[in-house]
Amino acid sequence: MSTQELATLLVSCPDKKGLVAALAQLLYGHGCNIIDAGQHSDPDAAQFFQRIRFDMKDLHADRLTLERGIEDVAQRFSMTWQLSYENRRKRVAIFVSKYDHCLYDLLLRHRANELVCDMAMVVSNHEDLRIVAEQFAVPFHVFNMTKDNKREQEEKQWELLDQYGIDLIVMARYMQILSAAFTTRYPNRIINIHHSFLPAFTGGKPYHRAYERGVKLIGATAHYATSELDEGPIIEQDVIRTSHRDSVHDLVRKGRDLEKVALARAVKWHVEDRILVHANKTVVFD
Amino acid sequence: MSTQELATLLVSCPDKKGLVAALAQLLYGHGCNIIDAGQHSDPDAAQFFQRIRFDMKDLHADRLTLERGIEDVAQRFSMTWQLSYENRRKRVAIFVSKYDHCLYDLLLRHRANELVCDMAMVVSNHEDLRIVAEQFAVPFHVFNMTKDNKREQEEKQWELLDQYGIDLIVMARYMQILSAAFTTRYPNRIINIHHSFLPAFTGGKPYHRAYERGVKLIGATAHYATSELDEGPIIEQDVIRTSHRDSVHDLVRKGRDLEKVALARAVKWHVEDRILVHANKTVVFD
């Protein structure tokens, strides 16, 4: 395997005959070997989505030539596309506040090679979790947030993120609401996790309300953050059974486990270029 | 087993020391052998719930004496209680419209002895499912419903239900909204099933909206019907995974499977006297 040079191409465009052939032909023509491909046509949106993972160790020319070739096809079919080279790992910033369960989970999975990316930094509005970041040798940056300094602190965060070439922001229970300017700046590049219930409860203290309502399931949803709170494209959801024996404390505990696994899966799929977004909806090639 | 004479006692009351001993002592004193018991104390509501299943084949006196004994203890502890004798099966009316999946599921489970009750009748606002009821030799009654005759038709339904001593009404995808007078007449004796989503979608065409939102899970909730639509005490919930590959049609199909199993479990628990309700919340001794 070590001799492979893998890359992943994600494309999205209006559905049209000949698309698959054009892309497959292009890659073949450049000496690439398709390892894995997933494809989806949304009949309602008349939209086509494809993920192609290929080996370029026998690439005839150089990467620039390949990219130019893809761009030619892309223009012909009005495609948006994104090409990721495996040897250029995505750089991730984890945003946290005081809860440590998602942070530990992500850092441990990263160390176990489940998440193939660079954990470039942990960003927080509190000092509390510095010790965790340091145990994993990840730089830790604190931005103290008040009612009045949000705009300027966010701008400093952007500067830092840009400076370190961050590709993905993971809100691992970061208890601050990002401004619309923030989410707009990183479209489909911020992943958030929040609890979910059937039925949904709006307003505060949702676990208390779920407890009062006697729900038999609680859930968690990982999604891309948009300017509309918790309304961005859903990446992953999971649930766990609950019963009358569960106290509010038990619901919160079970919720933590859900948050960890749903967030970890969403991050894994993102860094492996498995997610395409169209019209507030994801296509996940898992 | 055939020589057992089983009964089930359900009690609910403010929590108080000595409760468990008093009930256990009472049953022992009458010659009853406790086979199975579940108990729950809700610390917030300071409420006590218990389900006791016992064998009365060695009952010292008669049933009336036993019931009088229970009533004595009940008054001492401000209990509400309900005693069911296994040889007096609950009588069930299934309400349906045109969808047959829940109806078939219930009738087949009944025939397989999974639901130990009498399927006394099927009630519908349409003729369509008469053939199904007849295949299982269950009487089928049609009440044609219009905008104008609802009140009078419901009254005729009550008359029928009373005449046949119906204990439980199961709304197996009955596409009529029961009046508040109806639900009030049968408190915690009407079970309904409906789809559930994370997040929840209010308004019409929920499967279309779930599809547009790209949810990764869909669910179903079985609950007791109250005058507030779909807001009654939840008995059971279940979910199934969905993906971008699922069309609206697929979501509806998966939803049918969920509706069947969640409804069947709720009915099973009810006819086995496993459910207690307090403050719009169920305690289920499963």
Next chain:
Amino acid sequence: MSTQELATLLVSCPDKKGLVAALAQLLYGHGCNIIDAGQHSDPDAAQFFQRIRFDMKDLHADRLTLERGIEDVAQRFSMTWQLSYENRRKRVAIFVSKYDHCLYDLLLRHRANELVCDMAMVVSNHEDLRIVAEQFAVPFHVFNMTKDNKREQEEKQWELLDQYGIDLIVMARYMQILSAAFTTRYPNRIINIHHSFLPAFTGGKPYHRAYERGVKLIGATAHYATSELDEGPIIEQDVIRTSHRDSVHDLVRKGRDLEKVALARAVKWHVEDRILVHANKTVVFD
């Protein structure tokens, strides 16, 4: 949608560069529009698998020409391939004995259009389920099986299956062991369902043994039947939680639910041409 003419191509061959391009180009060249495609490369077996679903309403020539074109590509890449036209439904024979849960489940799903195939016949070694088949207007054939007549009865079954052009045999709790000659005659065309446990129990009365062992989960496995009993390629598996409160009777009841859903999914995937088999292992494009 009604104006589409859909077909599904399944191919399997040693992995080789240019495969995807060649097939996509071929279909495009004949005027076909790829609707959906799944592909998998097994790196250990160095084997390539693809399922292509396409619309041929604008086919330039006729079906024969298309098939000849596919055969050309197939020979170049040592492919085995199979092309199914949607307007030629697969013909299914359901084999049963006395248990009716899987039979009802399949017939109801068929009627609800979840299983798009022809339910051509029900075959049994007992008369018991004739009434079920008749309710769904499916021909019912009885072959009385004894120790001595197995070979000759199976031969009569083959004759019947051939006469009616049966594509798939579903063993819906058929309590007879098919001879090796039978399974060899219909490779990857017989689907069986059986219970599964962790740990596995060999020998008789597995539910009793699972009960004695106090398992916390029971499962069911749907697989293609081969001459080695229960050792054929696995198509689908599912499990359900159990507890100390479950009697053997409860385990059997829960097992029935598992058998129904696992078998129904396997049949659905087969009739939708979603399954490829290689080296006793399935690739399922779900």
Next chain:
Amino acid sequence: MSTQELATLLVSCPDKKGLVAALAQLLYGHGCNIIDAGQHSDPDAAQFFQRIRFDMKDLHADRLTLERGIEDVAQRFSMTWQLSYENRRKRVAIFVSKYDHCLYDLLLRHRANELVCDMAMVVSNHEDLRIVAEQFAVPFHVFNMTKDNKREQEEKQWELLDQYGIDLIVMARYMQILSAAFTTRYPNRIINIHHSFLPAFTGGKPYHRAYERGVKLIGATAHYATSELDEGPIIEQDVIRTSHRDSVHDLVRKGRDLEKVALARAVKWHVEDRILVHANKTVVFD
């Protein structure tokens, strides 16, 4: 809540009339208030099991008197019983080798108060995980194991375990087989975790064999260790879906997640006195 003094009584005995009343009466007579009680009768084994959680803040006499009272009832009914006081936390030793996922998971859950016990020590046959134990301020003891020193090293381990009053040993992926003398010394006090498959694979490299067989589910089983390897009473099991897209590496990764959650639940139930064992089978009052 802080003013409660909770205790948990676990009893097991041949089933007999009057049992429940006798225990309830006894506790009531001593001024104890039953908070929660679970009970189970195994009809085949004719065995009775009960877990009673009660508040003794209004205890009339002292603990010794209470215990003597329980012993009286116990002798009358041939009970085995165990009484745990909540303010005397169970002392746990975690045994590990080189894998860190279960160790981290247990230590993090302990820190988050999900596991209410004392993490008294980590024992290992390697130095590798010392750094993890130290991050959580848990003493770390290494016992180098060779073919020849097993007996003497185990004896030293027993000495250490006794010295620190260890109540529970958790084998969190400890890659040594305990001797029969070891498991016999701590009956139902050693919890082990191992992978499980449907069907089961005996012998080495089970993940490779599961991969070759194309299983659609993998599982994990937490159980009490006995002298018969992996055959002790099952406490908890869980599974996760797999597919043809999963490599052996993916199966191992998914297996790690299962091992963590199944082991954590088993440990939680043990330290909360929720588990009773009878005839190689557990009753879990969850």
